[in-house]
Amino acid sequence: MTSGAANDVRTPFGVVSLTTDYGLTDGFVAVCHGVIARLAPAMRIIDVTHLVPPGDVRRGAAVLAQTVPHLPAGVHVAVVDPGVGTPRRGVALGTPEGFLVGPDNGLLLDAAVALGGVTDAVELTNPRWLAPRVSATFHGRDVFAPVAARLALGAPLGEAGPPVDPATLVRLPDPLVRRRPDGFVAEVLTVDHFGNVQLAAPADLLAPLPARLLVQAAPDDRPEHAAPDDRPEHATPDDRPAQAAAGGGGREVAAVHGRTFGDAPVGALVAHVDSAGRVALSVNGGHAAELLGAIPGTLLRVRVIA
Structure with a gap:
């Protein structure tokens, strides 16, 4: 695929995918489908999910x-897009395997x-590419679609x-x-x-650990609220949703180091590598997040049994 220059000639794609936090109880998703269908009636649209927790940019990413x-x-x-209508940019990114369109x-x-x-x-600023009137609160319909x-x-x-400098x-x-040392x-x-x-941990962190493990909420030594002047240059107020990481010292839960859910007894915790290649914690026939009291942003310690 070639992209970038204004005079590029490309083979059209046949697919547009949609990932949003719009939910399924309103007409927002249908409207975005409709905008795409009006401009490209034969286009296939794949709905990845519209149930990203509202405003949870990290989960959506x-x-x-x-x-x-x-x-x-x-x-x-x-x-x-919690920052819709603010000075945050709308962007389209070219990659070797297609385009990505959304908020910056x-x-x-x-x-x-x-x-x-x-x-x-x-940056998406060409008015000929956008809706005739762009709402301050619905860029999915008026800009991105x-x-x-x-x-x-x-x-x-x-x-x-x-053009936008990717940096x-x-x-x-x-x-x-x-x-x-122990996990x-x-x-x-x-x-x-x-x-x-x-977990954010890659598979190689789990691989050397033994068959029996302990999992526990870990103390969070990160600053909970950085002052505006201390934020990283590219950080935004919405890059960490209002999901407090767990405090330290929760109870320890025994876990099996396995390959799949059934490697642990029913109701027991298993640490394994998931389909995305990251370490995951699951309960055979149950709900690991409830068992561990974990939400996105929680720090968990995985360690060998002493």
């Missing part, structure tokens, strides 16, 4: 990054890496707006992962529909 490598090459729209709040970059890295980026449809039809990325794109803070401490990245707890 994780879902998007873990999903797009398995979708056809296309245009991937993501809208988890950290939502898109992990997915861009999963698709081979950002090759081009533009029409841009996605045009890109999917083969329009050059460079026509959507001026200036907003990045979410890296989740905390710390190796320890590791890692931040909860996501909790899925089944209550499985995905």
Whole structure:
């Protein structure tokens, strides 16, 4: 795929994907489908999810990054956008495997890496590519959906707006992962529909650990509230939703180091590597997040039994 310059000629894509926190009780998702269908009637639309917790940019980023490598090459729209209508930019990113369209709040970059890295980026300012009237609160409908449809039809990325230096794109803070002599401490990245707890830890941290482990909430020594002048250059107020990380010293829960859920007895905790290649904690026939009192942002310590 070639992207970037205003005079690029590309083969049209056949797919647009949508990932949002819009929910399913209102008409927001249908409206975005409708905007794309009006501009590109034959386009196939894949709904990744519309049940990202409202405003949870980190959760949306994780879902998007873990999903797009398995979708056809296309245009991937993501809208988890607490800063809609503020000076935050709307952007489209070119990658070797397609485009990403959404707010510049950290939502898109992990997915861009999963698709081979950002090759081009533009700010979405060309009024001919947007709705005639752009609402201050519904950029999914008025900005991102029409841009996605045009890109999917083969329009050059460079026509959507001026170029953006990829180094200036907003990045979410890296989740905390710390190796320890007897195991590791890692931040909860996501909790899925089944209550499985995905940690930010890569698989190689779990691999050398023995068959019997202990899991416990870990003390959080990160500053809870950085002063505005102390925030990282690319941090935004919404990059960590209002989900307090657990305090330290919770009860220890025994876990089996296994390969899949059934390697632990029914009702017991198993530490394993999930389908995204990260360490996960699951309960065979149960809900690990409830058992551990874990939410995204919680720090959990996984260690050997002394």
